[in-house]
Amino acid sequence: MEKIDTHCHIVPPGWRKWCEEYGWDKPDGMPCIPEWSAEGHIALMDKLGIKRSILSITSPGTLLKVGDFALAKRVTRETNIEISQICRQFPDRFGWFASLPLPDVEGSLEEIDHALEFGASGFAVMTNAQGYYMGDSRYDPVFEKLNQHKAVIFMHPTQCCSLDNPEADKPLAQYPTPMMEYFFDTTRAVVNLLLSGTVTRFENLTFLVSHCGATLPPLVERFSAFSTRMLKSSEEMTSERVKEIFSTRFYFDLAGMPFPDLIHGYLRVGTPERLLYGSDYPYTPGAVVEILNKTMDEQMKELFDQEQLQKIFSGNARELNL
Template identity: 65%
Template sequence: MERIDTHCHIVPTGWRKWCEKYGWEKPDGMPVIPKWSSEAHITLMEKLNIKRSILSITSPGTHLKANDFELARQVTRETNDEIAQAHREYPDKFSFFASLPLPDVDGSLQEIDRVRDMPGCCGFALMTNAQGHYLGDDIYGPVFAKLNERPTVIFMHPTECCSIKNPDTEKPLPQYPTPMLEYYFDTTRAVVNLLLTETPTRYSNLTFLVSHCGAALAPLVERVGVFSTSLLKGNAKLSSDALKELLRTRFYFDLAGFPFPDLIHGYLRFGDTSRLLYGSDYPYTPQPLVENLARFMDDNVQELFSEDARAAIYHGNAERLFHF
């Protein structure tokens, strides 16, 4: 069945050099930054019947040196321009999510104006936190207000957890690669913070795309709802039913990573197939594993869902969301 890949990555040559220069040659505990070329990516797309891939960069984003806003602006501009070039070379294959130099608010506002109307731009890829500022924090207000001027998709990509006061502090369990556990926890922190700060309610033109089938959200929605309505002060008083309604109406969820056989059943407790999107996570998930996961996904999706639902998951929902 035809697919649209909403969670896959590009490794721009300039961005790789900047990462290596500032100590990100083994990002988030992974062994290397993988190789990427448009030719190899398109070959994979042809094997898996992917008609379009929405490219983005992954963690650590473009803010590579704590509090160096000028560097972040330069890296962001160069990286977005290189991603846009991939679209210009293959306009019928690649679209992209642009990056922002958060937590630099002024630089982000300038970059939104510069790139949002570039051909191929489908929205913005934001890390779950920027130097400890989680999506939903007050610092994002001007940025979200700017993005909210028109309908905009925000692709939330996990990164390592971070402290605002000590952004270079060693992270929990550093002996394990961050994507193994912490990506899921950081995604969950960011989504909960968005919900409890009422960000989706205040910015009605923003749609949030959550990685990895909602990560660790499903078993925590009831718990967050009880704390929100009974124990928290100064936060939104949202019941578990209200939280689920927001998740069903203001968020989409990709199926990158390992959503089957377990995560999908948690997701279906609060969501349905109209909000699911295909994702490969290539090339950070190597090609042989991407192909194996695609076959495994096919088997599970066929067992769980109708043909119409499968078509929606693989391409229909993305066509509707991005107007392809």
């Protein structure tokens, strides 16, 4: 069955050099930045029946030095241009999510217009930037402008960061951040988007959440109860309301390892109509993507009917014009 991959990555040569220069050659505790080529990516796509891939850069994004907004703006602009040029060579196979130089608000406002002019399908935003999480009020002007464009926002996790000391040791730093912390940081960002009122204030935004909802499913009842009964938040966010928002404003991809267990947690709070296919290539190596796809294909047939499978693999992405 034909697929559209909404969660996969590109490693453009210029961005790789910037990362290596500023100490991100082993990003988030991983052993290296993987190799990537358009031809290699397309070969894997053909093998797995992937018609189109929406490319984005992953963590650390384009903020490579704490507090250096000028550098972040330069890296963001150069990287977005580089990706757009690669995608123009393969317009039928690749789309892309543009990066923003958050937490620089003014720089991000400038970059939104530029990226859309260059054909971006949406925007890839890290769950936090220098410790400021999605939903932070300082980002309101950025979300307001994205809202005007009815933008798709692909949320990608990054490492947890302290506001007081962005360079502090991370929790359980002996393990690669993607192993556990990515899931926790995704949850922090989504909860903050909900409880801050960002999602309801900016009604034209669509959020794509990585990794089948991460650790959100078992926590929905807990954070919503705290919000409404203990914190008495002005934002009425019962668990029923959260699930309603998930089914109207959010999509959740199947990158990572959602089978055999995580998918069942997701289905307690979300619906098949809001699922998207994702491979996480090349940070998940091609050989591993093939194994995970075999498992996915087998187990999804046990959970979903043919019409649902078609929507999950490609139909939902097409509805988002990806």
